[in-house]
Each structure stands twice: as C-alpha cells, then as structure tokens.
Amino acid sequence: MLKELSQMAEKSSYINPELYTKYEVKRGLRDITGKGVLTGLTEIGEVHSYIICDNEMVPEPGQLFYRGIDVADLTNGFMTEERAGFEETIYLLLFGSLPTKERLTEFNKLLADYRSLPKSFVRDIIMKAPSKDVMNMLARGVLALYSYDKNADDTSVENVLRQSLMLIAQFPLLAVYSYQAISHYHRNQSLIIHSPKAEYSTAENILHLLRPDSAFTPLEAQILDLALVLHAEHGGGNNSTFTTHVVSSAGTDTYSAVAAALGSLKGPKHGGANVKVVQMFDDIKENVKNWESDDEIKAYLTKLLRKEAFDKSGLIYGMGHAVYSVSDPRAEILRAHCQSLAHDKGLEHEFNLYHKVEKLAQEVIQEERKIYKGVSANVDFYSGFVYHMLNLPKELLTPIFAISRIAGWSAHRIEEIVNRGKIIRPAYKSISKRKDYISLESRK
Template identity: 40%
Template sequence: MNLKEIYLENETINRIDPSLYGKYHVKAGLRNENGTGVKVGLTKISDVVGYKVEHGKKTHVQGRLVYRGYDIEELAQHRSKENLGFEMTAFLLIFGKLPTHRQLLDFHKELIKTADASQVDIQYKTSNLLNAIQIEVLKLYGDDQDPDSDTLEQRMLKGIYILASMPLFMLSHYKKEKIDKYPLPDKGIAENVLCIIRGNTHYSDLEASILDLLFMLHADHGGGNNSTFTNVVMSSTGTDIYSCISAALGSLKGPRHGGANIKTSAMFNAIFEEYGVTTDEKILRKIAKRLLEKDFFDHAGLIYGIGHAIYTKSDPRCQLIKTACKSLAREKGKMDEFRTLEAFEKAALYQMRKIKHIETCANVDFYSGFAYSLLGIEESLFTPLFGMARTSGWVAHHLENRQNNRKLIRPANVYVGDE
C-alpha cells in the first residue's frame, strides 16, 4: 500500500472554501476582520500597544511595549551598571515588581547557582537547536522527584530552574561540549552567554550591554503571541510546566514566529551580495519592489522585518535595537552596512505604501539579526537566544494562568464536511 499516493489522490479532501469562514463567522487565526486579535484572556504581565479603538474605529498610535506597567524604554534606560537588565526584567515579569538592587544581585546569584546542564546529552543528533533544547527541558521532568506538583510555589521554582538552565542547554548543543555551569559567576547571563559563544572574554562593555538589551526586549510580548498562547493553552490542562515550556519552544521554532530574524538576516545578505553596500534611494526602492513582486530572494512576496500584527507607526523594540546597532556599527567599523539598512527601511516602507497601500513600520527583526551578526553570533543561535530570553515571560504567564484561569481552553470548530 502506497500511503503517499493515496493521500495525494485525495489531497482536496481537506481543502476548505475560504468563503465559509465569513459565512459561519469563524475568526481564522483568532483575528477579527480589522486585523485585531480576538480577546481570549486577561493578563497583568505585559501589554503591546499599537492602536486604540474608539466607537468601533481603529486608530493607529505610536507603539508601546509595557512590562508590569513600565515602558520598555524606561526599563532599558535604568539598567544597573552590572548589565543585569535581563535578570531585572525576568524578576519583574515573574514576581510582579522591580527588584531592589540587593534583590537583583541575589536573584542573579540564584540563577547562576540553580543552573544545571550536567545531564545534557550532546551526542543526540538534531539539525535544530530548538529541538535539542525541547528535549533537554522534557528530560528535567524525569529528574524531578515531584514533577506534577500543582502548587504555584513549586511551579515557580521549576520555572526558575528551566530559565536558569536554558542557556547552558542551548550552548552545550551549539558548542558540542557539555557546559554545566556559567564561566563568569559574577557576571550577568548575557555576558556569560557572550563569553561561552566567543570562548573568551575579548568583548567590549558595549557588546555585553547590547546583548543584555536584546534579551530584555525578547523577554515578553503580551499573552497573545503564538508561543505564549501555546504555553497558556497547555497550562490550562493542568499539565506540568516542563511540557508547557517545551511546547512553547516548538511554537517558536516556526519560521512565521521566532524564525523571522533569520529570514531577515538572509534577505540582507542577498541584497549585499547582488547590490553591494549602497544608500542609493532608487536602487533600494527597486529592491523593495522586487521583493514585493516575488522577483527577488525567496520569491515569497515579503519584505522580512517590515510590518507587524499590532504595531503600525513604530515598534519600540526596533527603535531601541536600531540605536544600539548604530553605536555598535560605529565601534566595529560597519557604518556603511548600517546606513544601507537604515536607507532600505525607508525604501521598504515607501513601497509598502505605494504597492500594498499599507501604512506600517519596521519590526524587532529588522535590526536584531544585524545586531547579533555584529556581536559575532551565528544565525543558528538567533532563534534559540530569542527562546532563552522569552522563557522568562513564558514562566510568568504560566503562573498567572494557573492561578487565575482554571478553565480548560477549548474553542469550537464548525463542521463543513460531507454528511
């Protein structure tokens, strides 16, 4: 029996007429007709603001990312001199308040002390680091003497354990050598990650600071993003936190979610290869036009790093990374490349208005890949680093939902098959 042949003969059996979504008032992708997300939950953890709705009319506003009531720009500005911005952000998301300086230092020590990658199996073969990390997270379940404990305190401690160990899981598989502890116990997570990737401490204060900032910006993005919602759906079943975080990692692996920064980086490499470093407006508008007309790069009709489901006027994460990239490009002698990206951003937005009639903005992925590249970080680490940072938000949302929403998440589908 040739199962593939049978399936191909009947592939139309699952094809659904797109008009049926409107007929039965089904919100495909959990999106309303105006592009806004269907409201499915409440959260006190973070907010993503890109528009306001008054009297049923959607109005675009400057983008804001808010963690526990604090704008991300304010948090980035008030990082401690020790480059513990990520630790400060994780504490804020999970515990609901900013730590005192003493609490921040103690929390950092707790993460360093708690991390454990002694059971990592670097011999396990997988082509994707996120799959490897998923497996390592699930293995923690087997090592836990009481993995299914449903008290919030135990779930929190397990979440901290996952958060602390995640960088070591990732870097052990990346380096193909077991890294069971942080090499710089007195330094922040970001600086330790940079040290392990480089294999030395030959990096500048600016480089360490920028990686710390990137982790802060990736830490959370509201409860509606795909990986966080995946985590929340799993949490509603009452299953263990290891399964929930592993599922979120699986979601992040998808190229339409966490993998966009790699696509953006690859797109820029293609531009540099064919057109070189240039700020010529005509050339850059031509490139943007070719991308939208499926005549360049991957022929998908997309300009990666441009556009967002919520932000339209500006993405605050993009603005912060752009400013950081400029400083780092100046330090690295890469200002020509930075100016090309900056000029292409304008050209892309121009063509989006002209061809697609869409008013939009550059998103977090537009400059983040370039920032990672300036730091000497390979593309294979872009999304895993994103997932490592986002774990802090996943833990926070997991705890919030286990405390407040004990209903099993179970939406409905409309049957449109044959009778």
C-alpha cells in the same frame, strides 16, 4: 504511493477561503481590522498600538509595558546606570515589581545557583545523537530534564516557580552546548565547553560560553542584554505565549508546556523570523550593487513582494507586525543602540543599508499592497543585525529569543495556574457533508 497519499491529504484538507467570511471565522484569532479576539486577561505585558476615537481604531506609535512599566523607561533606567537589566526584568515579570538592590543581588545569586545541568547531562543528553537544529535540541533537553526532577508533575505555584527559575537559568547552557555539539559532530569543529560564571549576567554568560576565548567587550554584553530584555515578554496573545496558556490550561507539567512553547517559537512566522531577516539581507547585499541607490534598493524590494527574489515568499522579513502599525517600540529602542555597536565594529555602512531598507520598504509595501493599516519595522529587523554584529551563529538566533522569552512564558504559566481557568478550547465549525458508511467489499 506517498506522493499519491500526499495529494489526497491535501485535497481532503482544502477549505474554500470564502467560507471563512461566510461563517465570520476570525482566522488567526484576529478580525479584518487586525484587532485581536479577546481570549484572556493578563497583568504581565501590554502591547499598545492604537486608541479608539469616535468608535474607530486610530493607530499611534507603539508602546510595550512590562507589569505597567514602559519598556522604554525600563531600558533607559538600567542602561543609564550602565548595568545589566535582564535579571531585574525576569524579577519584574514574575513578581510584579522591580527588586530593591539587595533583593536583586539575592535573586542573581539564586539564578547563579540554578545555572548548572545535572551530572553527565551534557554527555548523555546533549552530546549523543545531536540534531542539526538547536531549537529541537533545546526542546529535547527540556523534556529530558523532566526525568531528573523528583517533583516534575507537581503544578503548585511554589514548585512551578522553582522549575521556571531553573529553566530560565539553564536555557543559555542548553542552547550554547547544543550548538557546540552540532558544530563538532556535523561540521568537524573543535568542541569547547565552558562552565558558566556565577558573577556574570545572562548576556555575559552567553558570550562567555559561546566564544572559544570567552572574550567580549562591555558594549557587546550591554547590547545583547538589551536585546534579551526587549524579547522577554509581549503580552498573552503572541503565538508561543498563547501556546503556554493553552497547554498549561490542560494541567500538564512545566517541561511539557515549555517544550510546546519552543515548538511555536521555532516557526519562521514567529521567533524564526530573525534568521530570515539576516538571510534576506545577505541576499540584498549580494544583489544590490549600490547600497546608496534608493532606486536599486526599491527595485529589489519590489521583486521580494512579487515573489521574484530571495525565497520567493512575497515577504520583506522584519517589516510589519500583527499589532503594531506606526512603530514597534522594541525596534525603535534597538535601532538607537545598535548604531553605536555598528560604529564600534566598523559596520556603519551596513547599518545605513538597514536603515535605508527600513524606510524604502514602507514605501514599496504601500505601493504594492492594499493594506488596512500602516507597516513598520518590527524587532526582528534590527535584532538580526545586532546578532550578526556580535558574531552569533544563525543557528543560535532563535534559541537566544527563547532564552529571553522563557521569562514571559514562566510568568504567564503561573498566571494561568493561579487563576484556575477552564481548559482553553475554541470552537471549530465542521463544514463536512454527511456520508454513509460503505463496507470494504463495496468501496471503489
């Protein structure tokens, strides 16, 4: 019966694609040129990818700004000084300016104080009935934390900020401990739980919590910290951040809003894309014998687009972006630094494969598809490789994205609350024909 009901549900849900054009529906809240429908204003993040010249969109190299500061300048600043940058990025996104040295020290201490879970939480919530997916366990953990908060439903800015800072600090613990539970209960691996260290940065704590021996190199921590900064914010229109705005506009609590954002980020079209990139490259390495052959790589990429290889989705994961066309600045920054990590790990041959696929994929997509704008590598293309070089399990790739992006979600939630916007409710046009009610005895 379920199969029959499924077919009925599918048939009753189908809408003729031509009707979207007829009624000028902006599917995905984007027009035919790829320009997003304006649904809000923000001071937190800006994604810049084109200029208007003679009333036409002219693509140009992408730029990303956090509170008006170019991310390229931000990352160059703290990396030149050889220190972690994620914590000051959190501060910047939440409070609108970069912290002084003294204020950053105070802020790091505040995060360290919040970097713990309620008593018995690991045993009672994380270790009991662990799911096989870390993102689901992360969402469950967030919702469970609601029960431990005496002011859970208070949506004042001060209380929401407190909740946000606590969740930002707790996310690495929730994610890594969830992964450890999965490894132990579903794969019979040893269960090793480390406590976080107050003197460690977020990136250092992730590596410390995850690895049995807690060992990591300064370069590993530096590259992971960089990845966290690059994923922290991407404007109000990305799916999970827009979800945060939508749910927050209903007046709900912080834990529900963050859980909703996690559900969005889990999707393979959003945060789950980095996992797909790693899996795709595993398939490439298995099926492309000569990694130096442009012809062999192009032949495989063509099969991907024609739905003849890998997951037969017709996609080259890590290529293309809803906004960027000429270049994704996050990918540009990450590529430059992951080469040094590849050299340190003895994986330069593999890095060269990624670089070659990036170049050839653009050519193949241009040849195979009629596209309205250019295509370039997005941040997922190289972040997956970075996480692979750091020996991070695939199950943690999207959760690490969440550990970073909750900084942006928190800033946007507060922005939504402060500006007291209306509940977000876009229009959907019904195309269903009117029908008469038929009594139960008369139905066939």
